[in-house]
Every structure is written in structure tokens, then in C-alpha cells.
Amino acid sequence: MTPGVRKKDPEYSNLMLGYPPQSSKLGGEFSKGAEALIFQTSFxxxxIxxxxxxxxxxxxxHPTLDKRLxxxxxxxxxRCLVKCRRGGVRCPGVLAVDWEAGVLVVEWVxxxxxxxxxxxxxxxxxxxxxxxxxxxxxGSDGGHEGGGLEADGAEAEQTSELWDLMRRVGRAVGRLHEIGVVHGDLTTSNLMLRPARRKAERAPNPEPGQESESSEAAAAAAAAATGTTEDATSSTPVPPTTVSTTSAEAAPSPPPPPTQPPPQEPLTSLAGDIVLIDFGLATQTIQDEDRAVDLYVLERAxxxxxxxxEPLFREVLRVYGTSYKGADVVLRRLEEVRGRGRKRSMVG
Incomplete structure (x- = not known):
């Protein structure tokens, strides 16, 4: 069910008839794909x-076939998202599902x-x-104009972060395949880098194995940030100017409107978690052929x-090959997939 939309509302009727959501509870259209529309909203x-x-x-x-699909x-x-969360794969958590209307609400990454x-x-x-x-x-780039990533001196630290990012991508894809899920559209646009500072923020669905901060600690941190204490509720008279200043500082800032995505900060670091998104073509399978096709799509991306x-993807494959038992078989199958260009094998 769409958040805040009940069966008696006109919005629900629009969803059942196939019209895109137009409620003021939703933000503007954030992304449009071949199969679905993405809206930014709150839950x-x-x-949240x-x-x-x-x-x-x-x-x-045909309407009947379309409804079934x-x-x-x-x-x-x-189901793939739920399985990935339980298996330790970082991906958006499922918040609500209305399969009759074709609506899926997930955590915003x-x-x-x-x-x-x-x-x-x-x-x-x-x-x-x-x-x-x-x-x-x-013309001063010289040999570097071809796009080589070899670095020395001041560039060594920056380049090491880039290679570390590739290792995290390899481990994330390896974990996805290990639990028996194939993404189906594994491109660099469907791999998100979530900054490390986001892990300290409270999320509606915490990552597996991560504990959220207690409410007491959060309250203490908020009190320290605003400079307020429990003595603020005493009956001691306070000058009017102090009251207005204190209340203005203590009042929480209103949340940003859901109609616009938060502005992206300049990219200054590659530290953070790899989060997989857009599981619209994902399937649950343990076939090495499907896993190899997944890697081939990522290689083309x-x-x-x-x-x-090319050297970056070789590092992804190297880490992928050590991420789980049986990955070496998938890498050998990848060589066959490259030869036929993603076309599936008709043998077996």
C-alpha cells in the first residue's frame, strides 16, 4: 500500500487504474526507466x-497478462531485496509492497x-x-592522457582509494552471488557509494549486524549540540530575549521537502559502503551461467x-574470485560468455 493512501481515497483508485501517483504526499518524479517510475517520498x-x-x-x-507480469x-x-538483507548484502530495505497496484516502497539510499x-x-x-x-x-599530460591510473607521489593516496573502491565492489558482487541472487542489470549506475558518515545516522531498516544508537545517547547528543539541559524546565524567570533565542536554537529544523532530492556534496573521498540498487530484473538462481552474465554486464559498464x-575491472574480478567458494568456476564461464556476447548457452 502506498504510504498515507487508503483504499477509499481517489489516489488508490488512480493506482489501481494504472495512473502514476499524483498525491501531494509524494515528491516529483525522480527517475524514469523502461519499466517503472521512481518517486522520492517519505514513509x-x-x-524517514x-x-x-x-x-x-x-x-x-493484454490487460490480464500485464496485470500478472x-x-x-x-x-x-x-523477495530478492528481503533475501539480500538477510544474507548481509547492502541494499535498500523494503518498507511497503502493494503488488496489486505495482507499488514498492524501499529505503532511500x-x-x-x-x-x-x-x-x-x-x-x-x-x-x-x-x-x-x-x-x-x-599538452602536458604526456603519457597520462590515455587515461592510465598509475600514480606516484601526491597521487598515490588518491589512487589507492580508487583501487580500494574496486575491491569493495568485488566483495559486494561476490556476496550477492554467494547467497543465490543474480542482479540482472549489474551496472555502475546501480552500484551506490554511501558515505561512511551515513552509518552513524539512524535508518528505518538498519544493516544486518549493525546496532542503532540508543535513544538516550541520541537525546544526550542533541542536548549537547543545542546547549539545553534538564534544568531548562525550572521555574526560574528568563529574560524574553533569552527565551526566544533558546527556543529557536532548540527547535528542530523542519525536514527538507520530499519534492527535491538532497543536494549532492562534492566528491572528496571514496570511503563508504557499496549499496546495490534497482533489483527489478533480479532473480534467485545458483546457475554459474547467470552469474557469469551478471559479471559480463558489469564489465561492459x-x-x-x-x-x-579495464585494469579496474580486473581488480574487481580478482577480489570476486576469492569472495566465495565456486567463484573460480564462474570466472571460467565468464570467458565463454565473452566469446558469444551475453547470449545464453543452449546446452543443459
Missing amino acids: LTPS PAALKFRPPKPYR MRQRTLAEA EGVTVRRCLDAWVHTLKRERRERAGCGDG FGSTHPAA
Whole structure:
């Protein structure tokens, strides 16, 4: 059920008829794909951001078939997300599902895509090389203009973060395949880098194995930040100016409106967790062929991001090969998939 929408509301009727959500409780359209629309909204309270995925009906399909496919795909995506959360894979938590209307509400993931990380980081390295070599001289890159990621001196620390990011990607994909889930659309745009500072914030669905902060600690931190104490409730008279200043400081700032996504901060670090998103094509399978196709899709995504992505993806595969038992078999199958270009094997 869509948050805040009841069966008697006109909004529910619109969903059942296949119209996209138009309620003021939802934000504007955040993303549009081939199968679904993504809206930024909130769940239960304005302080819990959420993403609402709506699968509109396809006019070229028979209504009965379209209804069946919408229901099956919505349920399959929700089940894969739940299985991944239980298996220790970082992904959005499921908050609500309405399979009859094709609506799935999941946790909102803050961060940037791995694709943007690669683009921004390589661009930063090139700019710093030009500045050190000739203060913006276009031909001063020399051998680095081809996009090589080899670094020395001041670039060593930055490049080490990039390689560490690739290792985290390899471990995340390996864990996904180990629990028997294939993403189906594993690209750098569906891999999110969530900043490490977000882990200290309270989330509606904590990650597996992570404990949220107690309410007492949160209250103490808020009191320390605002400078308020329990003695503030005493009957001692306070000047009017002090009262207005104190109340203004203690009053919590209103949450940002859900109509606009929070502004993205400049990319200054690659530290954080890898979160997989968009499980619309995910399936539960343990077939090595499907896992190899997943890796092949990711390899093509790396190749289209930057010419220097080939050594990066080799590092992803190296870590993937050591992430779980049987990964070496998948890597051997990947060689066959490369030869036929993602086309599935007709043997077996």
C-alpha cells in the first residue's frame, strides 16, 4: 500500500487504474526507466525518506497478462531485496509492497553512483596532473592522457582509494552471488557509494549486524549540540530575549521537502559502503551461467565509463574470485560468455 493512501481515497483508485501517483504526499518524479517510475517520498513520518517504485501498465500488452507480469515482478523484486538483507548484502530495505497496484516502497539510499565516482575521480586526477605539469597546459599530460591510473607521489593516496573502491565492489558482487541472487542489470549506475558518515545516522531498516544508537545517547547528543539541559524546565524567570533565542536554537529544523532530492556534496573521498540498487530484473538462481552474465554486464559498464576501466575491472574480478567458494568456476564461464556476447548457452 502506498504510504498515507487508503483504499477509499481517489489516489488508490488512480493506482489501481494504472495512473502514476499524483498525491501531494509524494515528491516529483525522480527517475524514469523502461519499466517503472521512481518517486522520492517519505514513509510514516517526514523524517524517514523513501523511494516509491511504480510499475505503470503497458498499453501494448493484454490487460490480464500485464496485470500478472506486474504482480510477479513486484513480488520477485521485493523477495530478492528481503533475501539480500538477510544474507548481509547492502541494499535498500523494503518498507511497503502493494503488488496489486505495482507499488514498492524501499529505503532511500543517500550517496553517489560508482559511475559518477569513476568519472569524477579520473577527472580530478587528470586536472591535478595538468596543474602540476604546466598550470593548465593542454599538452602536458604526456603519457597520462590515455587515461592510465598509475600514480606516484601526491597521487598515490588518491589512487589507492580508487583501487580500494574496486575491491569493495568485488566483495559486494561476490556476496550477492554467494547467497543465490543474480542482479540482472549489474551496472555502475546501480552500484551506490554511501558515505561512511551515513552509518552513524539512524535508518528505518538498519544493516544486518549493525546496532542503532540508543535513544538516550541520541537525546544526550542533541542536548549537547543545542546547549539545553534538564534544568531548562525550572521555574526560574528568563529574560524574553533569552527565551526566544533558546527556543529557536532548540527547535528542530523542519525536514527538507520530499519534492527535491538532497543536494549532492562534492566528491572528496571514496570511503563508504557499496549499496546495490534497482533489483527489478533480479532473480534467485545458483546457475554459474547467470552469474557469469551478471559479471559480463558489469564489465561492459566499466568499459563504457572510461578507457582506463579495464585494469579496474580486473581488480574487481580478482577480489570476486576469492569472495566465495565456486567463484573460480564462474570466472571460467565468464570467458565463454565473452566469446558469444551475453547470449545464453543452449546446452543443459
